[in-house]
Amino acid sequence: SQTIHQWPATLVQPVGSPLSLECTVEGTSNPNLYWYRQAAGRGLQLLFYSVGIGQISSEVPQNLSASRPQDRQFILSSKKLLLSDSGFYLCAWTLQRVVRFGPGTRLTVT
């Protein structure tokens, strides 16, 4: 069966520090991968998606970036965090229709 892993579960970082969140999927090949962000009490905003290794599409302009160095690995990064980057970050994957989500990383920028 397929599983999706995200780490860390929680993260507290100062403004201006770098960020690296990692997501891996097991039990499938060549999935579409996604990064979503959820602000407190709000819906989910699609940040990036990837249809293959090295292929990244950005949905909104921001100081975040994403990379897919391996088929089942998706990384969200930032060189310098802003206060507004605080939120709940969710990685997701799909092969056909249903999108499955990871457990999420709660990021607090102080």
Next chain:
Amino acid sequence: SQQGEEDPQALSIQEGENATMNCSYKTSINNLQWYRQNSGRGLVHLILIRSNEREKHSGRLRVTLDTSKKSSSLLITASRAADTASYFCATVIIQGAQKLVFGQGTRLTINP
């Protein structure tokens, strides 16, 4: 940009009652999906309804889709305390890849 808009934003009912949540969207869709999110957790997929379907059932869940009105509803029958969560509709758009566009969600509270 947000595509789906859930209504109401918050709903509080007694255990055993039925809960109905609505979702409206703006553009043509491939399918529509409903998700549940317990506080501070990831999203759990509940049900998918294709654009050519009008109604779908899964256990105590019933989803309807009206593409002419660009709206969907989620009915939870015989609610339980464990149903307390936020519920999101997500419309699926195919643009290079399948993308889910979420609404703001409905916060459902089931009172024992």
